[in-house]
Amino acid sequence: MTEAHPSARSVAVGGDRPYAITIGPGLLDDGALLAAPVRGNAAMIVSDRNVAPLYAQRVADALRAARPGLHVHTHVLPAGEAAKTLAHFTEVVNALADARLRRDATLFALGGGVIGDLAGFAAACWMRGIDCVQLPTTLLAMVDSSVGGKTAVDLPQGKNLVGAFHPPRAVIADTGALRTLPARELRAGLAEVVKYGALGDAAFLDWLDDNADALLAMDDAALAEAIARSCAHKAAIVERDPFEHGERALLNLGHTFGHAIETEQGYDGLNHGEAVAVGMVLAARLSEALGFAKTEDGDRLRALLQRFGLPVALPPGLDPGRLVAHMRLDKKAQAGGLRFVVWDGIGRARVLADVPESAVIEVLRAG
Template sequence: MQKVDVQLGERSYPIHISSNFTALLPELATAAQVVIISNPHVAALYLEPVAALFQQRPKHFLLPDGEAYKTLASFEQIMSFLLEQKMSRDVVLVALGGGVIGDITGFVAACFQRGVRFIQIPTTLLSQVDSSVGGKTAVNHPLGKNMIGAFKQPEQVVINTQVLTSLAPREFAAGMAEVVKYGLLGDAAFAQWLLQHAAAIKQQDAETLAHMIQHCCQMKADIVSRDETEQGERALLNLGHTFGHAIEAFMGYGEWLHGEAVAVGMVMAARVAAQRGWITAEELSFSEKLIAQFDLPTASPSNMHIDDFLPFMKTDKKVKAGKMRFILPTALGKSAVVADVTEHELQQVFA
């Protein structure tokens, strides 16, 4: 078992990484009220072993699978279930699933009776390396992704690497986009390691995956500990996301997986940086090669043009004082938040 601590004072919590679910903290396992929130696919595989971790038999609520259900309507359905089941402020919510389940469960936990405890048990690679850590919770809106939410830290993150064997290849690839992101934004040596170990990663070698996941979690934990509510450094974790969120919203949530959209977003950000002379042609080529190595797209949807991106970019959460802000690479393994990218520069990406 590997352990990473997210240091946030009284709200600090551990991330346990192993090949099973048994790392659950005793004080959570003995909770009198527990509700597991999942989707039918994940529940069929893992609901029973997770339920067995608790002394009291948990209740459960299943949300249909997919980004299309990360909505206020689903949020209200879960709230109604908790009220109908007469749950109190002592309830512990368990997010058993990928990023959609983790995000909406966390948002429910932030709001139900003004805040209750919750646990993240992420079952996709993307959620294990990124969305389950750091306390960002939200639902989508037709006008923008993750526009309605709250910061709510979990009590614990329990990562079982064995569940990745049940992922569809496309889902695994989507998770690798967030893994690659860590290398490109802040750790050139890790980016090189990913390329060198690409075959072992794609074959899901257990030791290689455990090291990779631990490294990503440690990087994110360190950044979150320094900047929990994204006032500065944490914004770097959004590399590729301004472009990516626009793709997801324009195409309809679920048409493109989050990781696929972020992969393209990272390429677009790198091309803007290359136009500015911030990264070399070799660094741009390396970034594109690394992303493509994990079977991820590197080109935006053929039916999407700059005028389709701009409305979503102008309402992105990173907009400040009316200015769009982007995370751009400044070298391999380095990045910066900038607010002076012009529409002309963005148009050149599509030229």
């Protein structure tokens, strides 16, 4: 809750560097909320070419109104995963240097997960780390990438290979920004929301079933509830395992399959959330094949994803052998064999190492 937005929700993330996630409509105009984490007298908004024309000026105006004298710079990057490169990272740190931003400056990452990851990484590196406030504008970024402090850019050799853990100073999620989000991107975010239910909270899956229509119609209250519950789930895991030495890996449910699909399609087919949706169904099927989970649980997950308009089967033409080859190279795979998040049914996931390739190929063939 904030003074200007009494309906806003708040989720606390604990650990060594605690911060708050504030969720609600209209927050990008809430200058007091935006300026609260700012320590020095300079800030830079980093955004992309789709998001900046919609929201960057509003954020800058709100910040200046709340903190007269604050120098607010803006840097705009191309949109999309293809921009998450070391070259654009260099562009951002050069912009920070040109603007002479110092250690007490604040970087605002205004956009989806691509901007959050790239700008967050620039904040982690500039002057060995300046404050970053995440202003996620996609559902995926609101429920996943803006929370937990993982930042990165991609290399030609693979996704997210260069990065740092750099928790934000604050996360401010304006659900109103989702109104301009393409429908396909909203659905991609819903895949990650479903993931939290599949991972640890069967009651949340029931709630999603009951509220699917409201979510698809972008009802503010339903969206805020889904985002707050998802963030609370992620926050609890990240607090216990900030550097992904154990439990945090569960958040990758569906991702081993999903990343392989994205890589094989050259990031030009299913988007991340869609690939994760297919990946979760395949992970459920793998769990069944290995004798851990019941078919009904996989069917239930599949039906809910389908209700959100997400793909639930492998796109045609993908070769199982090539997908497994990508999985071997995935940085989440460890020496010694393929590693998957499997489940013993809804709400009970675990990491399984050394999964036999033959079982994975079988699931992909049935795909």
